[in-house]
Amino acid sequence: MNLSVQIGRLTLQNPVMVASGTFGYGIEYAQLLDLNQLGAVTVKGIRLHPVRGNATPRTAEVTSGMLNAIGLQGPGVDGFIRKYWPFLKALKVPTLINVWGTTVEEYAEVARRFDALGDVGALELNVSCPNIKEGGAQFGTDVKLLSQVVTACRQATTLPLITKLSPNVVSIAPYAKAAEDAGSDALSIMNSYPAMAIDIETRRPKLANITGGLTGPCIKPIAIKLVWEAAKAVKIPIIGMGGIQTAADAIEFILAGATAVAVGTANFYEPQTALQVIAGIREFLVRNGIADVRKIVGCLLAGER
Amino acid sequence: MNLSVQIGRLTLQNPVMVASGTFGYGIEYAQLLDLNQLGAVTVKGIRLHPVRGNATPRTAEVTSGMLNAIGLQGPGVDGFIRKYWPFLKALKVPTLINVWGTTVEEYAEVARRFDALGDVGALELNVSCPNIKEGGAQFGTDVKLLSQVVTACRQATTLPLITKLSPNVVSIAPYAKAAEDAGSDALSIMNSYPAMAIDIETRRPKLANITGGLTGPCIKPIAIKLVWEAAKAVKIPIIGMGGIQTAADAIEFILAGATAVAVGTANFYEPQTALQVIAGIREFLVRNGIADVRKIVGCLLAGER
């Protein structure tokens, strides 16, 4: 039984990783699950400098999901390397660094810094965070800016580059293609969807930031569609995410065209989710007599009734 | 206590209507609730000619929602007028006709036909159906086409015109503005969101049409945000919809900027929903000592902590 998959030149022992911003820097969950069983650990978004993040309340619970507007709080590159890198470096599984900036140059500079660090698994370029005023989604909803960010990072590093696309576009295909053409080795789809909730008693938005990103099982059907569409548009592998709770969810993404998947919001309520998903994928393959998970990537039977 | 609101020159006795495609032609629910208690009845989308609709399966259940790809099956203008109009005309509440076409001319022609009919409450221009190849969303994701459709219909009728916008855009404000500028009297926000689900055992899409529109409580936070954004961009009233199940949901839309709301998917599982929502809004107003529902439209307290 082969579960391993390839993301650019990076080999994952299995296709199940954890999504940026939902797993801290790995160490927080180290007592609750064996991190070395994961496909990869993706850390919370990092820019060059420390970031304080948005005012609170930063999250709200909604039907079958949640909103967040954390505002990419983080320790910056140096703080991350000092506080968290020794732990992550010692893991047997690769670490993916989720990178963001407010300018093309900052993205590239962060990429250069991690390139120099050595041992990093890959960089995931977050051009799709809906919760910050500068940077984030602005790069992910403009094909030209997206190309510039990816091109600049491509020049800054030989690390595998993963571009994390925004769902908030009319059609994802041109963005997927632009990232591929600019040298991205893979795509992550999807980030949270811009949304909002109101407390009717106080008449205030439930988030201090007013709007936030919607995640969790409620967005899965949107994510599946975006992965399917992007997979038709590009040749590079896709990491699918959005509402994964079970192995069945993950397999849905894989059939739609994802080479790997990431568990996000579900970590918060069930930290074992990623491990359960790995076990369930294995079971599904055994039950269907399939020896290699790569055999089902994109194997949706459509239009051939 | 005043619950009545104004949509263009049309007065609704209360702000709660039912959404197109989820209430047939009204008559089907006539035994289950008193239609004359509603703000308005909106009928399933109608084009000039009869439409057979998509192959089956046409729906799939997903977490806190559903997908549909009906493909706008319908009797066409003449069939509708013959079969359903006598019943609808006799109702005490206005009927909103949901209109679509595959060309700008067809939209205008349908508008003309209903203008000539008399007694129609308003026309809702559906430029946002994700489930048909020609027409539908293509008009709703292109500002120029959207303007053309609304302008043509505006010339064809003096009936109140409501433009039903697509959620599947980077920013809804320019579309809202374009509809307003072209003479739309109101906006409906939102239609279903493009999405997809896969049966992992058969490896087939759950819908014959492969993709469909996501509706139900899962999309509410997206809809609230779109209404809020559009309300900041235009002066015309907005009819908010997307996942409304309770009066609290409806009030969330109203605070975000909706003058009226529509109940959609919830009709399928609880046909009394719209009536419960009306009762709940009344209760909320009484509890808060507010004499007129219009007093809370758009009254979100944001940025004034």
Added chain:
Amino acid sequence: MLVGELTASPAPTILLPPMLEETVQILANDRDSDLYFRLVVRAPRVAPLVQPGQFAHVRVLPMKATLLRRPFSIFQVAGDTFSILYKAVGQGTEVLSRMPPGEELSVIGPLGRGFTVPQPGAETPLLVAGGYGMAAMYLLAQRSPQRGIVFVGGRRRVDILCEDEFRALGWQVRVATEDGSHGEMGLVTQPLLAELRRGTDGKKLFACGPTPMLKAVGKIADEFQLPAELSMDEHMCCGVGVCLTCVIPVKAGDGWEYQRTCTEGPVFDSRQVAWEVEK
């Protein structure tokens, strides 16, 4: 009931059978065999209206993230109660199977166009039922003044339901199971064909079960030029005709159109079903 009665309209043109929404209490909910359960509810308003072949659209309230109602044929009616015979196949039916007596469900019903109940002197009814299709067939057998034969089929012995109850009504019962664990080994259409080869005069088919079985029965009816009424099984959202989910291709004029199994059906004249339309 004429819907027109509900309004002041002088032009009521569409006839809709009477239906209503009722909150019903579970009186019993017991395992019948294997994954089959019998649910009895007190439904004083819906129960008296039921015709054979009609269904109830049930909201299983403890489901939270799964919102839609589930359709079930009405199996038996007694006084102010009705029952359904259901198989636990997915989320909704599994949650339902764990609900104890005393809990409540919301029901919309009775819905749909049922079977034509054979009148005294009319054709001899041959009922063909597969799996939970036996539920709809039972009420038809019970209400039919004409007795006939029931052909019941299933994968294994446990899929043969209420055989004794059919006999108790004075009906002949022919059983087939695919694994031969009960009755004849094979498909239910085998004993049916055997019966028809003995003669077809004055016989009429009624069927409810999985779609391949219905298709086979339709073909047999064609071959033997017999009338047949088929209860079609399609996924449903609203159950009352508004959503257009549950459609099947039905012959119309020179061509075909999609009709709603919840409203024009679930029972269709087999000659009307346009099986040849590929999806």
Added chain:
Amino acid sequence: MLVGELTASPAPTILLPPMLEETVQILANDRDSDLYFRLVVRAPRVAPLVQPGQFAHVRVLPMKATLLRRPFSIFQVAGDTFSILYKAVGQGTEVLSRMPPGEELSVIGPLGRGFTVPQPGAETPLLVAGGYGMAAMYLLAQRSPQRGIVFVGGRRRVDILCEDEFRALGWQVRVATEDGSHGEMGLVTQPLLAELRRGTDGKKLFACGPTPMLKAVGKIADEFQLPAELSMDEHMCCGVGVCLTCVIPVKAGDGWEYQRTCTEGPVFDSRQVAWEVEK
């Protein structure tokens, strides 16, 4: 426990208190008064690890469309069980209040940095508790070798919980209710101020309750120049430090930074809390 122990890393630098996930069985879940309930669970792995002021992050499994865990202070520990004292305020706690003994919950715990348990000879603890804040205070009182005074406050008589249990531990109890239905009429800070005006020597404050109460206690600590530990109440998603939901502004260097109540807290030194930062 050093997380470094879990890996081969030679550079373990971050100390995390021991925590684990456990499926626990409900032993009792009874109404205490009004909307307050006491839940006792068998949690042989979590219970022995608990320190006063820590919390359990509870997944109420019957909630389906509401996914997140709910944090509750640990109220009592006895053998392999622990209990929480909770108020039914919303969806999660209401569903929880209807769960009978025998059903299961998933718990992650114990979580967070608790109170500094007063050591013999150290300051006299003055505990200030509002509403369900009494839960965390009780475990602190029980574990404290030094006895002191508990100030408990609430809106009405029914909001005063476990008063007798504090007395049974040998603590003095001063009660205040806003409507005067029990103890002094007014806010809990009144009897506290009265006590402090009598003298502040060797006293230390510990508080858990609604944020306005914590803020008031912090201000009093400032005025009287007393040390105070406050257990902060913020909405939480993960409970373990990854999501950055639960942050409060905490003084750092010349300015302030957001720290996590689930990890750096919930208990903070009142001098560290940057109340003045406007949200």
